[in-house]
Amino acid sequence: MLYDYLTTNEEGRLVIGGVDVKDLAEEYGTPLYVLSEDRIRENCRKYTAAMAKYFPEGSFPLYAGKALCFKGIYPVIDDEGMGADVVSPGEIFTALAAGFPAEKLFFHGTNKTDSEIEYALDCGIGCFVIDNMNELAALDKAAGEKGMKQKALLRLTVGIDPHTFKAVQTGMIDSQFGIPIQTGQAEGFLKAALDAENIEVAGFHSHIGSQIMDSYQFCDQADILLEFAADMKEKYGYTAEYFNIGGGFGVRYTEKDPTVDIEGNISDIAEHLAAGCEKAGLPVPKVLMEPGRSIVADAGVTIYEAGGIKTVEGYREYVTIDGGMTDNPRFALYGSEYTVLNASRADAPADFECTVAGRCCESGDRIAEDIMIARPERGDLIAVLGTGAYNYAMSMNYNRVPRPAMVMLSGGKARLVVRRQTFEDLISCEL
Numbered sequence: 135m136l137y138d139y140l141t142t143n144e145e146g147r148l149v150i151g152g153v154d155v156k157d158l159a160e161e162y163g164t165p166l167y168v169l170s171e172d173r174i175r176e177n178c179r180k181y182t183a184a185m186a187k188y189f190p191e192g193s194f195p196l197y198a199g200k201a202l203c204f205k206g207i208y209p210v211i212d213d214e215g216m217g218a219d220v221v222s223p224g225e226i227f228t229a230l231a232a233g234f235p236a237e238k239l240f241f242h243g244t245n246k247t248d249s250e251i252e253y254a255l256d257c258g259i260g261c262f263v264i265d266n267m268n269e270l271a272a273l274d275k276a277a278g279e280k281g282m283k284q285k286a287l288l289r290l291t292v293g294i295d296p297h298t299f300k301a302v303q304t305g306m307i308d309s310q311f312g313i314p315i316q317t318g319q320a321e322g323f324l325k326a327a328l329d330a331e332n333i334e335v336a337g338f339h340s341h342i343g344s345q346i347m348d349s350y351q352f353c354d355q356a357d358i359l360l361e362f363a364a365d366m367k368e369k370y371g372y373t374a375e376y377f378n379i380g381g382g383f384g385v386r387y388t389e390k391d392p393t394v395d396i397e398g399n400i401s402d403i404a405e406h407l408a409a410g411c412e413k414a415g416l417p418v419p420k421v422l423m424e425p426g427r428s429i430v431a432d433a434g435v436t437i438y439e440a441g442g443i444k445t446v447e448g449y450r451e452y453v454t455i456d457g458g459m460t461d462n463p464r465f466a467l468y469g470s471e472y473t474v475l476n477a478s479r480a481d482a483p484a485d486f487e488c489t490v491a492g493r494c495c496e497s498g499d500r501i502a503e504d505i506m507i508a509r510p511e512r513g514d515l516i517a518v519l520g521t522g523a524y525n526y527a528m529s530m531n532y533n534r535v536p537r538p539a540m541v542m543l544s545g546g547k548a549r550l551v552v553r554r555q556t557f558e559d560l561i562s563c564e565l
């Protein structure tokens with residue numbers, strides 16, 4: 135199967151981390167998010183071990199909470215020795231409510247309001263990632279009023295197209311995130327930050343995109359950052375302590391996606407960076423990475439119950455499920471591909487071509503199109519693999535569909551970590 139923690143049992147059903155899907159569905163209901171804590175820990179260790187081995191001391195990964203933010207994830211991330219990046223006060227609140235240390239949080243966001251800046255300062259956030267000049271001024275002022283000196287990274291754009299990962303002269307400079315190097319504005323940004331009395335500039339951040347399968351994009355990014363860093367050292371005597379190189383590697387959603395060698399790639403990046411630093415006469419900076427997807431995506435499986443088959447004569451067979459875009463909007467948003475299987479007949483041949491449709495009054499509510507699964511009957515369990523990232527985090531209550539429950543599996547045991555929303559929850563904010 136796509137992931138090694140998935141097997142089938144004698145009854146032909148899918149078994150996730152040692153637990154039969156039928157037992158999960160009976161105990162917790164469907165749709166259900168199932169998350170393998172064991173797999174999450176394995177994924178964390180790939181980053182922590184390789185980063186400690188190949189990058190200078192003080193380098194570590196930050197879990198990008200936007201991929202899957204709920205209280206239960208933070209003790210695991212903390213336990214694995216990772217920091218976390220947060221993009222909103224809501225994410226800060228969630229992490230702190232789970233007991234995650236504030237000094238290990240890095241605060242992102244393109245438009246942090248004055249009250250959000252104040253909230254983060256009061257929480258004792260370890261590091262801001264300053265996006266722009268407006269934020270720089272607001273943070274300097276707010277920190278000064280509190281008699282604080284706030285550690286921060288400056289978010290820069292390196293002009294690499296996230297779709298093709300080609301370095302471009304003028305193309306991907308046009309972005310709402312960070313300040314571009316190529317236009318010369320990053321220099322002014324750094325100068326202003328160095329002049330800001332209440333900000334300690336710890337280094338640079340840049341993020342080129344998601345689902346990166348190789349090291350060369352990160353190497354190109356490092357080259358551009360290094361050239362800038364060398365120039366800044368010469369002009370202002372500034373040496374960056376940290377390079378935060380952004381989001382992590384890509385994951386396998388289907389059999390045709392490659393498996394990324396995280397350790398090998400990190401080793402390649404480290405070698406490239408060290409050589410570049412030597413050439414530029416710079417000390418090798420501590421490196422931060424912000425994997426989100428590659429920590430949680432392949433640890434997640436969503437279980438649905440099939441409503442049955444609808445045949446549109448001469449066109450398609452539709453399999454309907456009791457969830458869809460409300461718990462996984464990624465097909466509707468991006469046409470994302472997933473591996474789907476009939477979990478009640480996981481060892482039967484996948485010889486039935488169908489499109490899996492959700493329950494919303496919205497023609498875009500689909501999970502997968504023209505895929506092959508074992509022909510389902512009404513009541514069969516349908517499993518969608520690789521749903522750990524950007525599913526629960528992006529879920530919604532369209533059509534007043536309650537959000538599913540989530541269970542975490544560890545050592546062959548399941549525990550409820552998010553309870554299913556009730557109808558009362560749906561109206562709880564409405565006066």
Ligand SMILES: *Cc1c(COP(=O)(O)O)cnc(C)c1O
Nearest residue numbers: 198341344381382424425426427
């Ligand atoms: C989205 C994002 C990440 C996480 O990316 P993944 O592909 O989930 O690893 C990290 N950092 C920043 C700034 C991001 O925008």
